[in-house]
Amino acid sequence: MEPTRNTHATLVDLLDRILDKGLVINADIIISVAGIPLIGVNLRAALAGMETMLKYGVMQAWDEKTRIWEREHRKRQEVSLLNEEEVSLKIYGSYYYSKGIYTAWRSGYFYLTNKRLILWNGDFNEIIFQISLEKIKGLIIRSEKYFIKEDREILYLIGQDDKVERIHTIKTGEFKEKIEQNLKVKGIFLKENYVLPEFEEGPIDFLTEGEKVTHREKKVWYLLPAQGILKETWRPGHLYLTNKRRLCWWNYFERKLVFDLPLDRIIGVTVEMRKTSEFGSNREKVLDIIYQVNSTRRIASFSGKQIDEWVQVLRGIISDQRDEEIETCPQCGKTAPQKELLEKGCSNCGWISPRIKQKTEGRKQRAEKTTA
Amino acid sequence: MVEGIYLYCIVDSNKKISFGNIGLDNNEVYTIPYKDLGAVIHKCSTEPYKSEDKEKVKSWIIAHEKVIENAWERFGTIIPLGFDTIIIGEEEREPEENMQSWLKNDYENLKNKLSKLEGKAEFGIQIFWDIKIISERIIDTDKEIKKLSDEIKTKSKGLAYMYKQKLENILKKEIEKETDRYFKDFYDRVKSCVDEIKVDRTKKEEEKPMLMNLSCLLAKEKSKTLGGELDKIDQMPEFSVRFTGPWPPYSFV
Numbered sequence: 001m002e003p004t005r006n007t008h009a010t011l012v013d014l015l016d017r018i019l020d021k022g023l024v025i026n027a028d029i030i031i032s033v034a035g036i037p038l039i040g041v042n043l044r045a046a047l048a049g050m051e052t053m054l055k056y057g058v059m060q061a062w063d064e065k066t067r068i069w070e071r072e073h074r075k076r077q078e079v080s081l082l083n084e085e086e087v088s089l090k091i092y093g094s095y096y097y098s099k100g101i102y103t104a105w106r107s108g109y110f111y112l113t114n115k116r117l118i119l120w121n122g123d124f125n126e127i128i129f130q131i132s133l134e135k136i137k138g139l140i141i142r143s144e145k146y147f148i149k150e151d152r153e154i155l156y157l158i159g160q161d162d163k164v165e166r167i168h169t170i171k172t173g174e175f176k177e178k179i180e181q182n183l184k185v186k187g188i189f190l191k192e193n194y195v196l197p198e199f200e201e202g203p204i205d206f207l208t209e210g211e212k213v214t215h216r217e218k219k220v221w222y223l224l225p226a227q228g229i230l231k232e233t234w235r236p237g238h239l240y241l242t243n244k245r246r247l248c249w250w251n252y253f254e255r256k257l258v259f260d261l262p263l264d265r266i267i268g269v270t271v272e273m274r275k276t277s278e279f280g281s282n283r284e285k286v287l288d289i290i291y292q293v294n295s296t297r298r299i300a301s302f303s304g305k306q307i308d309e310w311v312q313v314l315r316g317i318i319s320d321q322r323d324e325e326i327e328t329c330p331q332c333g334k335t336a337p338q339k340e341l342l343e344k345g346c347s348n349c350g351w352i353s354p355r356i357k358q359k360t361e362g363r364k365q366r367a368e369k370t371t372a
Numbered sequence: 373m374v375e376g377i378y379l380y381c382i383v384d385s386n387k388k389i390s391f392g393n394i395g396l397d398n399n400e401v402y403t404i405p406y407k408d409l410g411a412v413i414h415k416c417s418t419e420p421y422k423s424e425d426k427e428k429v430k431s432w433i434i435a436h437e438k439v440i441e442n443a444w445e446r447f448g449t450i451i452p453l454g455f456d457t458i459i460i461g462e463e464e465r466e467p468e469e470n471m472q473s474w475l476k477n478d479y480e481n482l483k484n485k486l487s488k489l490e491g492k493a494e495f496g497i498q499i500f501w502d503i504k505i506i507s508e509r510i511i512d513t514d515k516e517i518k519k520l521s522d523e524i525k526t527k528s529k530g531l532a533y534m535y536k537q538k539l540e541n542i543l544k545k546e547i548e549k550e551t552d553r554y555f556k557d558f559y560d561r562v563k564s565c566v567d568e569i570k571v572d573r574t575k576k577e578e579e580k581p582m583l584m585n586l587s588c589l590l591a592k593e594k595s596k597t598l599g600g601e602l603d604k605i606d607q608m609p610e611f612s613v614r615f616t617g618p619w620p621p622y623s624f625v
Contacts, residue, residue, distance in 0.1 A: 001599040001606060003495055003617040013496045013616045016572070017587075018433055021622035022454030023382070023485075 079120040079127065085113045089178045093169030095119050095129045110169060112178055114185065117157075133183055135160050138194030139176050158194065206248060206257045215241035215313055220304035221276065222249045222259060223286075234276055239302065241313065247289075249302070259300060265291040269314045276303055287311055377459040377467045380412040380439045381620070382475075383447040384486045391442055396421060396435045404468065406475040409482060412443045412450075413471075418460050440620050449490045451482060452620040485625055492567065493592045494624060495617035497602065499558060500580040501551065505610040510546045517542055555584055558605060565598040566590040570623045583611070587623035 081087070094107035106128050108121035117136070119129040138158035143151040144166075153172040157165045169175045180190060207213070220239035226232045237258075238250045247266075249259035268290040273283040287302045287310055302310065319339075327338040331351035345352035352360075378396065386405035391412070395401040399414035423429050433455065440452050459474070461467040475482070511517055517539060524535045563569055566588040574582035590598065599615060606613040 001602045001613065001615050003595055003599065003615045013498070013614075014437060014619070015433060017494075017496075017619055017622040018436055018455045020454070021625075022452045022457070023625040 078122075079109075079111050079118055081113065082115060085115045087111050087113050088182060089175075091169050091171070091175060093119070093167060093175070095168075096166040097128065105168070110167075110175070112175075112182060114182060117179065129165065131157070131159055131165075133179075133186055134188065136179070136183065136188075136190070137162075138190055139179060140194055141172055141176060206250075206260070207242065208244065211242050211244045211246075213240045214243050215310075217304055217306050217310070220249065220302050220310075222251075223301040223303075224251075224258070234303070239304070239310070245317075247314075261289070261291055261300070263314075263317055265293065266314070266318055267292055267297065269311060269318060271307070271311050287314075289314070375461055375467060376416045376418045377411075377413045377471055378416045379453050379457045379459055379471070380414075380436065381443050381453055382451040382482055382486070383410045383412060383443055384408070384449040384490075385447045386410050389446075391439065394435070394439055394442065396432050401439050404471065406472055407479065409475060409479070409486075410447075411471060411475065412439065416458060418458065420456050420458060422456075444620050449486050450620060451485055451489070451625045452622050454622075489589075489621050489624065491591050492589050492621060493595075493618035494621045495566075495588050495590065495595060495598065495615065496619065497562060497584075497586045497588060497598075498614040498616075499583045499605060500612045500614070501554070501583045502610045502612075503547070503581060506550060507543055507547060509610075510543060510550065514542075514546055517546070551583055554611075558584060559586075561601050561605070562586060562588060562598070565594065565601050568624055572623075580612075589621055589624045592618055 089110070089112040091110050091112075092107070093110045094105045097104055097106045106119075106121070108119050108126075108128055111118045111120055114133075116130050116132050118127055120126070121128055136157060136159060138156075140156040140158070141153055142156060144154045152168060155167040155169070155172050155176055157167055159165065167175075183190065217239050219236055221234045221236055222239075224233050224235045235251055235253060237252045240246075240248045240250070242248065245263040247259075247261045247263060248257055250256065251258045266289055270288045270290070272286050272288065274286045275281065276284045276286065284303050285307045287307045289300045289302070291298055291300065304310075327341050328335050329341060329346040329349065329351050332346060332349035334346060334348040336346065340347075342353050343356065345356065378399075380395075380401065383403065385403075386408050387403065387410065388405055389403055391401040393400050395414040396416075399416065401412060401414045403410040403412055421432055423432075436455050440450065444450050459467045459471045461470060511521070520535060520539050520542070524532050524539070527535060559569070559571075568589040570587040572585040572587055574585045588598070595618065602613045602615050605611055
């Protein structure tokens with residue numbers, strides 16, 4: 001096949017080249033339209049036969065506006081750097097911002113310099129996130145669900161105090177390598193296979209110092225008690241159990257903690273199949289937690305996919321609690337674990353709790369009946 | 373009222389010559405040397421060239437191209453500029469001075485570009501595809517589509533309509549997949565014959581959808597190999613190829 005140059009179609013091809021391409025001089029010395037669009041639009045309008053002045057005028061105004069906006073915009077797009085700081089990589093990306101109730105992926109340009117990693121939002125002249133390289137303790141890549149879409153690679157950056165930041169760029173792997181390179185130059189070598197410390201996504205402002213979540217579920221329904229004219233309603237939220245013996249439920253809608261229970265107050269945990277909606281007849285497993293506040297008993301109801309797991313965890317904790325509690329025998333005053341006293345009786349004087357007595361007596365009677 | 377310089381191209385020679393009155397509106401075109409480079413220009417006013425008259429615009433564009441072609445033939449290696457690049461003067465500064473200082477500042481850059489372009493030309497490749505042939509083939513071979521179109525026959529009018537919609541969606545997706553596959557294949561084949569490749573936006577022309585629109589940079593004499601590869605594509609019933617050039621290297625500067 002020989003290349004051609006002389007048909008009508010090639011004229012169109014040529015036109016594209018001459019109007020849209022060619023060396024562009026980016027300087028003040030040429031007529032401002034040399035950046036093409038204005039002229040391009042004008043000539044194209046003529047060629048395409050769109051001679052209406054209206055369209056022409058509209059496009060011209062639009063073009064000028066775009067240009068002015070662009071010019072002003074360009075003025076303040078670079079991040080300000082420190083002395084002797086040099087940018088070695090600039091890449092578009094985002095960072096999971098969570099402060100107080102505001103959480104979101106915020107995007108901008110990451111600047112990797114010989115001193116810092118900065119996420120810069122040029123539109124608002126704002127540093128969204130920055131960390132000096134010395135403070136980076138670990139870098140880990142994991143894939144993670146992004147909204148409802150497919151998984152995407154997230155770079156977990158572990159800073160001081162094991163604070164974990166989540167970062168995403170188009171080339172996460174390359175980005176990580178570049179950061180590591182810059183660290184190497186500074187003589188910093190990160191541990192390979194750094195273990196990702198526990199960290200909470202979303203709201204953790206309710207945790208006290210040193211407090212950590214030991215068990216969590218993202219979607220747990222809680223039967224919000226009636227308030228004023230509002231009937232009791234099921235609401236979605238997060239359920240947390242912490243190492244400081246608190247059970248907390250965070251309301252997804254109100255974005256705050258509305259249920260906060262010290263585990264010591266729990267008296268019992270039961271499970272029941274119940275209707276959770278006025279509509280339909282579906283029954284779901286509901287976890288009822290019976291607890292005590294100022295000697296009145298209350299019930300908190302939860303439902304969710306992992307409810308069985310929660311039952312197990314909570315029952316485990318409560319029985320531990322009983323095991324540890326020491327009581328005195330009501331008859332002789334000897335101290336013994338509560339559980340032992342209640343279930344087996346006192347090893348010293350032979351006291352037996354009335355409930356056990358009843359049970360054993362009932363059993364005896366039944367046994368007598370059957371023999372009779 | 374002469375205050376501007378219309379710039380056609382930069383050439384790899386400092387010979388001072390006149391091309392005669394071949395410029396836009398028959399202006400005299402000549403070179404201005406700087407070091408071992410030259411700028412091909414004509415003197416003009418500071419008003420950019422614009423017109424509503426189709427024929428006029430066409431003649432300008434052809435003139436612009438002619439000058440560049442002419443320079444290309446004479447000097448071998450050039451950097452073409454886009455239409456309507458006009459250098460203007462400033463207060464107490466002639467446009468010529470402005471151009472000289474631009475050439476001075478960009479000298480290295482221009483020299484690099486020139487050496488990259490030496491002996492090479494740009495070729496345009498546009499590949500069109502026939503939607504009918506491709507979709508017929510998919511309908512014949514795709515199992516899911518076949519099953520659906522068989523089922524349609526047994527359905528009521530309303531259901532058949534829904535089925536048809538579904539069918540069309542599937543077909544659309546399959547066509548996209550197919551064209552993606554061809555795009556990659558053709559791209560690789562073209563790539564193996566050329567030095568550089570630029571993917572341009574595709575356009576709809578004469579009802580024929582364009583699969584790909586490429587600009588390629590290669591040594592002029594290598595265009596035969598590329599042509600051979602394109603022949604193979606052109607011979608496929610569902611595709612046709614338009615191969616244009618050699619052009620001055622507009623896309624690679």
